[in-house]
Every structure is written in C-alpha cells, then in structure tokens.
Amino acid sequence: MAGVQAAWPYRDDLHVLIEAPDGTLAATAIIWSDPVSLTAEFEPVGTHRSYRRRSLATALLWHGMHVARDAGAQTMLVACVSAPVHAAARELYYGVGFETFARDVPYVKLVKQSISEWSIRGNLS
Numbered sequence: 001m002a003g004v005q006a007a008w009p010y011r012d013d014l015h016v017l018i019e020a021p022d023g024t025l026a027a028t029a030i031i032w033s034d035p036v037s038l039t040a041e042f043e044p045v046g047t048h049r050s051y052r053r054r055s056l057a058t059a060l061l062w063h064g065m066h067v068a069r070d071a072g073a074q075t076m077l078v079a080c081v082s083a084p085v086h087a088a089a090r091e092l093y094y095g096v097g098f099e100t101f102a103r104d105v106p107y108v109k110l111v112k113q114s115i116s117e118w119s120i121r122g123n124l125s
Contacts, residue, residue, distance in 0.1 A: 026051040040068035041077040
C-alpha cells in the first residue's frame with residue numbers, strides 16, 4: 001500500500017475506508033482525481049468477503065462521490081472490466097447512479113524487452 005500512497009496522483013483525502021468493529025478493513029475505494037478533466041475514477045473498490053451484502057460498498061461509493069465532488073470532480077467513473085460475470089458489482093454501480101457509456105475490450109501485450117529499450121530503439125514489438 002505504501003507504493004500506491006507514494007504514487008502521483010494519489011491523495012489521502014480521496015481514499016475512503018470503512019473500518020469493521022474489530023478494527024480490520026471492511027471496505028475501501030481509492031479515488032483518482034484528474035483536475036484537468038474534472039473526473040474522478042474509483043479504482044479499486046472492494047469489500048472484504050466477510051462484510052459483503054451489508055450495503056457497505058453502496059455507502060462507500062455515495063460518500064466517495066461527495067468527497068470527489070467537494071474536491072472539484074464533475075464526472076465520476078468506475079471501470080468494471082469483469083462486470084459481465086459479476087452481476088452484483090454491476091448492480092452496485094447502477095444502484096448508485098453509474099451508467100454504461102462504453103464496453104471496452106481490454107488489450108494486452110507481453111513485454112519482450114525493458115521499457116528503457118523501447119525508448120532507445122523506438123521498437124514496441
């Protein structure tokens with residue numbers, strides 16, 4: 001987690017957490033803010049298996065959207081790549097007002113050489 005917290009543009013005030021009664025983490029979301037596009041992306045969003053089906057993620061998202069709005073965001077975004085096989089996640093996002101605007105197909109490329117070699121050679125194959 002320290003690596004994520006040290007990365008730009010991580011903001012501690014946009015990392016929302018729900019603590020369980022025993023002090024463990026029940027649910028969390030990191031909100032990545034883009035001050036140019038005024039967009040806030042929720043990634044990752046997660047609830048510990050022991051605390052699912054208690055509306056914690058719903059409360060987390062509503063609170064997070066208020067926090068993001070107060071930080072200047074005008075558009076909220078969540079990418080649910082696995083939504084076709086995770087109906088509960090899809091319904092969670094629809095339930096708090098998110099709408100489908102694209103169905104992206106992710107692409108992957110295996111790296112055959114280091115990134116520093118890419119910039120030197122200009123070769124991405």
